[in-house]
Amino acid sequence: MSGFDRSSRDISLNGTILRATCKQADGTTDSHATLDLNSCIANINGKLVPRSGGNFAASCSQIRLHGTILSCMANGIDGNEVPAQINLSNFIANTDGELVPNHLKKLSNKGKKVAVMSSHEIVILWLDPNIGVPDSYVHLKEAFSTTIDPTYPYPISLYDRNSITFNLNKTNSKSQYQFQGPCELQFFTDEEQCLESIDKCFNTNKQIFLILPDYVRKDFFLRIYKQHPKEFQKTESEISIRFYIFIFMPKIEEWFFDYEDYLRIYYHEADLLYALTRDIAIYFMMIGKNLCNENALNDIQQALIYFHWANKLLCRGNSISSYKEIELQTYLETMINKSEKIIHSMEKENYLQDDSKNKLIENMFIYYPTESNDQALKLATIVNEIIDKKPLLFNNLKDFLFNLQLEQYKNQHNCLIILVSNIDNQINIFEELSSMQSIEHFYVLHLSENILIEQNNNRTLLKTFSKIRNIHSNMKTLVQGWIMDHSTDCEQFGDYFKENGDSNQAHLYYEKSIKLNECLLTNSTYNMNYISLLALLGPSNILEDFDQRNFLHPSFFRHCFSRPQFTTILQTYQNNVLEMDIFLPDSSIDLIYTYRNLLCPRKSFYVYCQTEATLREYQRMPLWNRYDFVFNINVLHQKLERRAQHHLLYRTEYLENRKEEGDADAADLLIAMGEILEQNATRINEEIRQKSCLSLPAAEFEEG
Known part of the structure; x- marks a missing residue:
């Protein structure tokens, strides 16, 4: 049920962040809730529609909120701005004090989650009086947080004690790993806070992976069992909560054996991490399979993302344990190939015209290291002066990569520019971008003062990374080179539509090229x-x-x-x-x-x-x-x-x-x-x- 405004007040918009004071389920307690509308609204040819991972702000301007009506100027099918609006009350609900877009969860006939693309669709809850303490076991938390998240490019090894510590959000006995990927990891020392979080996860259709200490009491488990009895009637592949017991002491509680169908016991953190990574991979794989059954282009494109995520996690799991999930990995590779062929066939036969319309809309993404902030701003100014386009700037690699993953749903033309001062320090990002199938190519702006000395290095990079379109030392030249490339692409699209009898589409692309x-x-x-x-x-x-x-x-x-x-x-x-x-x-x-x-x-x-x-x-x-x-x-x-x-x-x-x-x-x-x-x-x-x-x-x- 939508209509969040019926139980909310002080509704406002800050950028793309919707804010409101929402009543919780008890009807008396207020919560200060926020929701990034970029995560749930898309601009489709000048119309705002509910769409998970939509990132509408990348192609909209003058974004305003009047009551619950979101309005803006949106890039239309021909690249021109048109007025657009959407009523947030129609698809956003207040769920126990949280703003939740209803469309982010789509249920099959059996009630199983099949299409989930919210910022955090998986939540790992870890209750432990020692591990749950903020600033303790930091390396362990880093290793788990980065390994289970398939959008995190460089997971930290359990055995790498020299890693750089990232900041954990801390609230009393609860600490939380926050990153805009599909996974979230929360730590608790207090049982009541943990139970509250479990209830919220159930109410918002999250998939829960619960890690408990070896001394956990039976009544803690039974409270979950009794409050959500329908969950425990589901099959193993459908249940929304999984339990893991992390054993420190050699003694095992006898009641564990009464519920051995639900509880899994692990004695070593590496075994626990392997099991968790494998189970999340299987969860992603099942979502992908269900999406493939929908037989729609957008669903199969999302399924392909889930299959890639699952495959990445299985690879990580195989590097942790001596036991290798070879059969699962082979199956995933088969599903990836099958999905790619289906997508290619659907795009070629039925969807080429509709998808190609989006190529008229281009976005520019610039990633730069923090020390290159001034150069990034200068480049953005040059882009705006030459083509009247405001690029999106990122100095956080995780956010940059996550936004690129969201963009691949749209099939728009994206120009990626990587600013580097030291090529050797950026090899990892070149590898990551080269592995993303939705990226055709990207441009590198080399800020080194000794560019002539770097020519041999550039030759090696161009040979190693075929997706690097070019390595430039001059900002204006880079932008002009991209203009030439994109102009040629638009002309070729125009030729295609002209040859296939679609003069209107050809006209649009020829105009764009000119x-x-x-x-x-x-x-x-x-x-x-x-x-x-x-x-x-x-x-x-x-x-x-x-x-x-x-x-x-x-x-x-x-x-x-x-x-x-x-x-x-x-x-x-x-x-x-x-x-x-x-x-x-x-x-x-x-x-x-x-x-x-x-x-x-x-x-x-x-x-x-x-x-x-x-x-x-x-x-x-x-x-x-x-x-x-x-x-x-x-x-x-x-x-x-x-x-x-x-x-x-x-x-x-x-x-x-x-x-x-x-x-x-x-x-x-x-x-x-x-x-x-x-x-x-x-x-x-x-x-x-x-x-x-x-x-x-x-x-x-x-x-x-």
């Missing part, structure tokens, strides 16, 4: 530290029909007529450049297997086909299942032009650096290169307008 390109026309001074290579293998007359070829500048472009000559050019430049774009005819596709071994860390291959029949044949090959890497020779000009724009950008910074070093000739060359860059951007926009029949100037396309 708008992004025009950002380049007004911001054409660039900085970059390395040169790149754009190489074409083809007959001497292949460029004859091109209207303008000045964008294929000899400082980065090489056109070869024979395979030996082409191979020699690539081998010559492999040690000097960080990026190569290699264009090949379909008759020379075999060269890809040779060129993959070139030392250049970032290589992209583009194959142009002489006929549509050949194109369709290659598109069916696993290697060419991406839309942009194999194409008809008729669009070779367009593909070269788009990639040349990137290489022009790289070359301008090379000249800028030479100019700063006192090279007088570089200044003149820089002006000429900037003119070519602007001319090419203008020409690209004209081509997009022509093929999309756009008559309005892009300036009239406003984005929120």
